[in-house]
Amino acid sequence: MEVKEFMDKNNYTLLADFYELAMGNGYFDQDMQDTIVTFDMFFRSVPDQGAYAIIAGLEQLVEYLEQLHFSDEDIEFLRSKKVFSEGFLDYLKNFEFTCDMWAIPEGTVAFPHEPLVVVRGPVIQAQLLETMVLLTINHQSMIATKANRICYSAQGRPVVEFGSRRAQGYSGANLGARAAYIGGCAGTANTLAEKIYGVPAVGTMAHSWVQMFPTEKEAFDAFAQTYPHNCILLVDTYDVLKQGVPNAIATFDQYLKPKGIKNMGIRIDSGDIAYLSKKARKMLDDAGYPYAKIMASNSLDEFVIEALLTQGAKLDSFGVGERLITSKSDPVFGGVYKLTSVERDGQLEPTIKISENISKITTPGFKKVYRFYDKETDKALADLITLHDEEAPQGQDFEIFHPLYTWKTRTLSNYTVKPLLERIYDKGKLVYDLPKLDQIRHHAQEELDRLWDEMKRFDNPQDYHVDLSQKLWDVRSKLLKEHGKASSVKKN
Amino acid sequence: MEVKEFMDKNNYTLLADFYELAMGNGYFDQDMQDTIVTFDMFFRSVPDQGAYAIIAGLEQLVEYLEQLHFSDEDIEFLRSKKVFSEGFLDYLKNFEFTCDMWAIPEGTVAFPHEPLVVVRGPVIQAQLLETMVLLTINHQSMIATKANRICYSAQGRPVVEFGSRRAQGYSGANLGARAAYIGGCAGTANTLAEKIYGVPAVGTMAHSWVQMFPTEKEAFDAFAQTYPHNCILLVDTYDVLKQGVPNAIATFDQYLKPKGIKNMGIRIDSGDIAYLSKKARKMLDDAGYPYAKIMASNSLDEFVIEALLTQGAKLDSFGVGERLITSKSDPVFGGVYKLTSVERDGQLEPTIKISENISKITTPGFKKVYRFYDKETDKALADLITLHDEEAPQGQDFEIFHPLYTWKTRTLSNYTVKPLLERIYDKGKLVYDLPKLDQIRHHAQEELDRLWDEMKRFDNPQDYHVDLSQKLWDVRSKLLKEHGKASSVKKN
Numbered sequence: 001m002e003v004k005e006f007m008d009k010n011n012y013t014l015l016a017d018f019y020e021l022a023m024g025n026g027y028f029d030q031d032m033q034d035t036i037v038t039f040d041m042f043f044r045s046v047p048d049q050g051a052y053a054i055i056a057g058l059e060q061l062v063e064y065l066e067q068l069h070f071s072d073e074d075i076e077f078l079r080s081k082k083v084f085s086e087g088f089l090d091y092l093k094n095f096e097f098t099c100d101m102w103a104i105p106e107g108t109v110a111f112p113h114e115p116l117v118v119v120r121g122p123v124i125q126a127q128l129l130e131t132m133v134l135l136t137i138n139h140q141s142m143i144a145t146k147a148n149r150i151c152y153s154a155q156g157r158p159v160v161e162f163g164s165r166r167a168q169g170y171s172g173a174n175l176g177a178r179a180a181y182i183g184g185c186a187g188t189a190n191t192l193a194e195k196i197y198g199v200p201a202v203g204t205m206a207h208s209w210v211q212m213f214p215t216e217k218e219a220f221d222a223f224a225q226t227y228p229h230n231c232i233l234l235v236d237t238y239d240v241l242k243q244g245v246p247n248a249i250a251t252f253d254q255y256l257k258p259k260g261i262k263n264m265g266i267r268i269d270s271g272d273i274a275y276l277s278k279k280a281r282k283m284l285d286d287a288g289y290p291y292a293k294i295m296a297s298n299s300l301d302e303f304v305i306e307a308l309l310t311q312g313a314k315l316d317s318f319g320v321g322e323r324l325i326t327s328k329s330d331p332v333f334g335g336v337y338k339l340t341s342v343e344r345d346g347q348l349e350p351t352i353k354i355s356e357n358i359s360k361i362t363t364p365g366f367k368k369v370y371r372f373y374d375k376e377t378d379k380a381l382a383d384l385i386t387l388h389d390e391e392a393p394q395g396q397d398f399e400i401f402h403p404l405y406t407w408k409t410r411t412l413s414n415y416t417v418k419p420l421l422e423r424i425y426d427k428g429k430l431v432y433d434l435p436k437l438d439q440i441r442h443h444a445q446e447e448l449d450r451l452w453d454e455m456k457r458f459d460n461p462q463d464y465h466v467d468l469s470q471k472l473w474d475v476r477s478k479l480l481k482e483h484g485k486a487s488s489v490k491k492n
Numbered sequence: 493m494e495v496k497e498f499m500d501k502n503n504y505t506l507l508a509d510f511y512e513l514a515m516g517n518g519y520f521d522q523d524m525q526d527t528i529v530t531f532d533m534f535f536r537s538v539p540d541q542g543a544y545a546i547i548a549g550l551e552q553l554v555e556y557l558e559q560l561h562f563s564d565e566d567i568e569f570l571r572s573k574k575v576f577s578e579g580f581l582d583y584l585k586n587f588e589f590t591c592d593m594w595a596i597p598e599g600t601v602a603f604p605h606e607p608l609v610v611v612r613g614p615v616i617q618a619q620l621l622e623t624m625v626l627l628t629i630n631h632q633s634m635i636a637t638k639a640n641r642i643c644y645s646a647q648g649r650p651v652v653e654f655g656s657r658r659a660q661g662y663s664g665a666n667l668g669a670r671a672a673y674i675g676g677c678a679g680t681a682n683t684l685a686e687k688i689y690g691v692p693a694v695g696t697m698a699h700s701w702v703q704m705f706p707t708e709k710e711a712f713d714a715f716a717q718t719y720p721h722n723c724i725l726l727v728d729t730y731d732v733l734k735q736g737v738p739n740a741i742a743t744f745d746q747y748l749k750p751k752g753i754k755n756m757g758i759r760i761d762s763g764d765i766a767y768l769s770k771k772a773r774k775m776l777d778d779a780g781y782p783y784a785k786i787m788a789s790n791s792l793d794e795f796v797i798e799a800l801l802t803q804g805a806k807l808d809s810f811g812v813g814e815r816l817i818t819s820k821s822d823p824v825f826g827g828v829y830k831l832t833s834v835e836r837d838g839q840l841e842p843t844i845k846i847s848e849n850i851s852k853i854t855t856p857g858f859k860k861v862y863r864f865y866d867k868e869t870d871k872a873l874a875d876l877i878t879l880h881d882e883e884a885p886q887g888q889d890f891e892i893f894h895p896l897y898t899w900k901t902r903t904l905s906n907y908t909v910k911p912l913l914e915r916i917y918d919k920g921k922l923v924y925d926l927p928k929l930d931q932i933r934h935h936a937q938e939e940l941d942r943l944w945d946e947m948k949r950f951d952n953p954q955d956y957h958v959d960l961s962q963k964l965w966d967v968r969s970k971l972l973k974e975h976g977k978a979s980s981v982k983k984n
């Protein structure tokens with residue numbers, strides 16, 4: 001299979017929590033290195049209390065796996081920690097990735113408790129991946145999900161990601177721009193993100209451009225001369241309505257109108273955007289520029305944009321920075337990576353983690369996920385998590401249970417069904433063709449089109465049904481009982 | 493000067509907002525490429541409404557500047573955008589960094605509106621740095637500041653950074669661990685952060701270790717056998733008080749007590765940590781392990797830790813993950829990079845950005861910062877921002893003004909004074925010896941010791957005085973008046 005050329009030249013093999021290596025050494029010491037296990041990555045809740053997430057980051061996970069190895073320098077460093085046996089260091093030196101892996105493709109909509117990545121393989125290997133599986137998928141899923149919310153609030157107007165300067169590190173900026181594009185953004189301010197990933201990079205001027213010239217008008221004129229076809233003037237360096245917009249209009253009159261150019265615009269980056277945009281719109285219209293665009297920036301997010309548009313702000317596009325690139329209102333995507341089964345006597349035996357916090361109890365077993373779509377509307381109806389060897393129902397009426405209130409059921413009929421997890425690795429060999437970024441973005445758009453609008457609200461969005469198959473339910477109940485935490489609700 | 497070996501093998505020259513290049517091309521087009529300017533990086537408010545920030549990230553800024561260049565591939569890519577003149581592309585191809593730069597050393601305490609980085613040089617160059625100056629300093633200053641708050645709440649107990657899995661990208665994890673260490677953390681879970689930066693990496697076991705064995709007791713026994721001297725047992729996989737702690741005690745009895753080992757411990761990762769830790773402490777004490785340590789993890793931050801300790805939780809150390817590595821409660825450090833002067837007729841002429849938002853008005857001019865310390869207590873008294881060529885007062889009584897309420901003044905006497913900005917680059921040449929990470933961390937600790945305790949509270953911390961010199965004040969007033977926004981308060 002083709003692997004894209006790596007952008008990132010660093011070796012992230014040691015970007016692993018130290019306990020992964022400490023446990024690895026322990027398993028080696030206990031002669032358990034060949035024990036086969038399965039791990040699931042899943043998340044427990046959607047950021048910002050949304051109904052769904054858009055999953056991204058698989059490409060970077062694959063990049064990491066393709067270069068996974070311990071260099072001599074790594075081994076030397078680990079030896080210096082004085083906690084690893086020479087046998088284990090030797091194992092790492094000869095490390096070869098032989099796991100199986102399934103994952104939900106990038107751009108797919110997913111819900112809490114669904115396995116997004118499933119790994120099966122020798123325990124030392126499968127455990128070692130924990131940090132990077134989580135880091136890659138958590139980060140980009142969070143940004144793609146946030147970007148989607150912001151784009152949704154903009155009601156079709158283009159949103160450009162402007163956040164590099166406030167990103168949490170280089171990859172926060174670069175991969176953040178990538179994920180924002182998957183989530184629906186039209187482009188980024190980050191030039192490198194276009195070079196690496198093909199996210200369109202755009203940008204015109206900062207306040208400094210205006211300050212560089214004796215007057216704002218001279219600054220605008222100079223810009224219009226250099227960029228007659230990309231002339232978006234930043235109008236808030238001194239005073240938007242008294243200077244910025246009048247100067248912009250004068251520049252348009254002088255340099256663009258005579259050439260018949262119509263794709264000019266202004267950007268407002270401070271003040272009350274609702275008020276200023278309405279006034280500016282009127283000034284532009286009155287001056288004969290109904291087609292001049294108004295872009296807003298300045299600490300925007302989906303809540304601010306929704307409020308601005310509700311108040312009738314006259315805006316054509318948005319530049320969204322820090323609140324997108326850090327997912328400021330909820331900057332953690334809480335994916336976890338949990339052991340779900342251990343091979344004992346040739347059988348994968350399901351394992352569970354009980355917890356003092358109910359929400360942290362895991363769903364045991366080596367699993368799969370299916371999604372049901374209504375044949376008539378093509379909308380997603382429900383998801384079903386099953387054991388790995390279960391087949392989905394093939395068209396017969398199918399009863400699903402409310403995920404929390406299991407006495408509440410619903411019968412599906414007239415549906416199509418598809419598995420969500422794709423095979424990515426087969427015994428360490430990449431068997432998946434990584435889609436191109438535009439395909440991923442397109443896939444996300446299709447996925448979103450197949451969701452009911454009621455799920456897209458920011459406040460109290462409609463829940464989506466994610467059910468466990470009867471077999472899986474029984475496995476979980478049995479384990480809970482064994483640990484003295486019998487489930488108090490019966491499914492049947 | 494010695495530059496440390498780069499960890500990061502990527503070339504981040506194009507990690508620049510596209511407008512920086514668009515403006516560069518414009519300046520080139522306007523024949524302004526040799527115009528000398530100054531830029532300041534500063535921030536407007538401290539995250540989490542704290543009183544001060546700890547600045548970090550300079551080393552990464554220097555790394556970037558030392559490798560700043562446009563490869564042939566970069567030029568080819570830029571050409572494909574079809575907006576740059578061949579002359580400008582040629583300029584980039586032969587790009588040589590020739591700016592002067594001053595910066596506040598890493599680990600230094602700083603306050604809003606103080607220049608943290610000052611750049612002087614040709615406008616195209618100085619403008620091009622904007623994104624990376626901000627990205628490097630914003631990110632690490634945010635994490636160092638957050639880490640310091642969390643360590644302060646722990647009242648001397650060690651805090652270990654556990655957040656890689658929830659970090660916003662690779663550098664979020666790696667540089668986040670570095671910054672957390674500067675801010676006072678004792679270590680990190682991220683193995684790579686030790687290899688690259690020397691931040692001590694630690695870690696023992698995940699829940700999966702416990703699940704891998706038929707019983708929790710067997711899992712603990714196996715761990716104690718492999719790691720008798722590093723035996724921190726995770727006790728919440730099934731039930732902390734009914735199983736976890738009793739099993740841990742049994743393991744200690746069997747494998748550690750006979751060897752006289754005393755540095756064992758347990759970790760609690762879910763449930764009510766206050767309650768569980770008190771019960772667990774009593775169980776350990778009663779079993780003859782008063783020296784066994786209790787570590788807590790699970791969505792901690794400075795507010796949770798403060799509350800736990802107020803409630804008498806019996807805890808010896810903390811593992812802090814997502815809320816530290818993303819600075820969750822305030823995940824944006826809002827540093828900005830603003831043009832402060834432009835050379836006209838051989839003189840640096842101060843520039844200002846007015847704004848609809850008062851707080852966004854910039855302080856003009858090429859500047860310096862001085863800090864005053866009380867000779868008796870050695871505590872920091874106030875900072876003074878001056879024009880670059882101003883000397884600090886040398887011991888005579890000195891009247892400073894409240895930064896907002898300028899009618900409120902205070903007279904400093906019996907003080908020492910030192911400049912905060914160090915020279916980093918002289919005409920593009922690195923002239924600064926980058927300190928080692930442990931020196932930076934030590935410097936931060938010294939800086940914190942020189943702050944009054946009243947500034948360290950989380951709620952309503954005491955303000956610190958940052959004043960403008962009379963000359964600088966006059967420059968700002970003059971510019972505000974010129975732009976029809978005369979300052980309504982007179983300083984004198």
